[in-house]
Amino acid sequence: MAEPIIQLQNISKKYGDFTAVDDLSLTIEKGEIFGLLGPNGSGKSTTILMMLGLTEPSAGEVKVCGIDSTSHPIEVKRKVGYLAEDVGFYDDQTALENLVYSAMLNGIPKKEATQKAEDLIERVGLTGVKNKKTGKFSKGMRQRLGLADVLVKDPEVIILDEPTSGIDPKGVQDFLNLIIELRDEHGISILFSSHDLQHVQQVCDRIGIFLEGKLMAVGDIRSLSAKLLTSGRYLIELGADNSSEAGKKLTLGWFQKLASSMNEIDSVSEENGLFKVLSSQDISLVLSKKIMEEGYNLNFLNKKEFGIEAIYNHLMEGGTAYAN
Numbered sequence: 323m324a325e326p327i328i329q330l331q332n333i334s335k336k337y338g339d340f341t342a343v344d345d346l347s348l349t350i351e352k353g354e355i356f357g358l359l360g361p362n363g364s365g366k367s368t369t370i371l372m373m374l375g376l377t378e379p380s381a382g383e384v385k386v387c388g389i390d391s392t393s394h395p396i397e398v399k400r401k402v403g404y405l406a407e408d409v410g411f412y413d414d415q416t417a418l419e420n421l422v423y424s425a426m427l428n429g430i431p432k433k434e435a436t437q438k439a440e441d442l443i444e445r446v447g448l449t450g451v452k453n454k455k456t457g458k459f460s461k462g463m464r465q466r467l468g469l470a471d472v473l474v475k476d477p478e479v480i481i482l483d484e485p486t487s488g489i490d491p492k493g494v495q496d497f498l499n500l501i502i503e504l505r506d507e508h509g510i511s512i513l514f515s516s517h518d519l520q521h522v523q524q525v526c527d528r529i530g531i532f533l534e535g536k537l538m539a540v541g542d543i544r545s546l547s548a549k550l551l552t553s554g555r556y557l558i559e560l561g562a563d564n565s566s567e568a569g570k571k572l573t574l575g576w577f578q579k580l581a582s583s584m585n586e587i588d589s590v591s592e593e594n595g596l597f598k599v600l601s602s603q604d605i606s607l608v609l610s611k612k613i614m615e616e617g618y619n620l621n622f623l624n625k626k627e628f629g630i631e632a633i634y635n636h637l638m639e640g641g642t643a644y645a646n
């Protein structure tokens with residue numbers, strides 16, 4: 323059975339008259355990668371600060387690993403690793419020296435600290451540059467070292483705030499793979515706050531979308547897409563061989579007629595010789611079968627399911643909210 327690792331119950335945060343987080347309830351399960359999305363100022367960082375016990379909620383309860391973050395912030399800090407967008411290191415020291423120092427600050431004796439630092443550096447793929455000063459590290463290398471730093475205290479939960487911003491595509495991929503590995507091989511639960519919808523889509527089991535301090539949607543992308551995008555969820559592009567040798571010519575009129583008899587079809591159009599069908603269900607197989615049965619020569623079919631961008635835009639444009 324799923325075990326909660328982060329529990330927010332009816333939490334709010336007010337700054338004077340302004341409500342930064344408004345009556346938020348959310349449970350994140352153990353071993354889950356959960357993505358927090360939302361525009362600037364929507365309340366993501368404030369929520370994270372409350373989880374870490376760094377700011378007190380004005381109302382409600384926050385528990386991490388079963389511990390109340392507001393009354394026991396130090397106990398929570400022992401279990402949670404927090405990686406900020408910009409990680410600070412002693413730039414005139416090497417990666418290894420920085421990590422050994424961090425391990426010793428966490429109460430690990432020097433010999434063990436060195437071994438632990440070596441192991442973690444290997445885990446995040448920085449062995450080749452472990453003796454390089456961190457002042458010469460790229461943003462991607464700094465983030466990976468930051469992750470190693472967070473892992474020093476063997477956290478049960480890791481909170482990542484914009485971890486991929488400013489990293490090149492290969493660096494991002496390596497970082498995202500590392501996150502997945504931490505969940506799969508070490509059972510670490512991960513909260514990932516980001517503005518990059520694709521990165522979130524790639525690694526997160528579930529997402530939560532914030533807007534003006536409220537959680538507008540929570541769930542996995544597939545079920546959110548099914549609940550929120552009631553029309554135009556799929557785009558099916560079809561191409562036919564309409565040359566004179568091919569015989570029957572497939573036309574837009576054929577699709578328009580079909581649309582009038584199939585409720586799943588929201589619209590049809592033609593662009594650069596391709597027919598485009600927007601539908602609420604995946605009807606690509608039905609379409610291709612019909613086309614071929616009626617003697618047309620289908621030579622291209624491409625199906626796209628609208629994912630996280632469509633869900634995000636739907637909510638930002640004032641669409642209905644959803645939480646499962």
Ligand SMILES: Nc1ncnc2c1ncn2[C@@H]1O[C@H](COP(=O)(O)OP(=O)(O)OP(=O)(O)O)[C@@H](O)[C@H]1O
Binds near residue numbers: 342
């Ligand atoms: N200490 C503070 N005093 C007053 N207002 C604050 C304070 N901290 C945050 N706010 C306000 O609360 C709202 C939520 O801010 P928050 O930093 O949580 O947003 P965010 O979603 O993390 O944004 P970003 O994506 O830019 O990091 C914003 O309007 C912000 O101006």
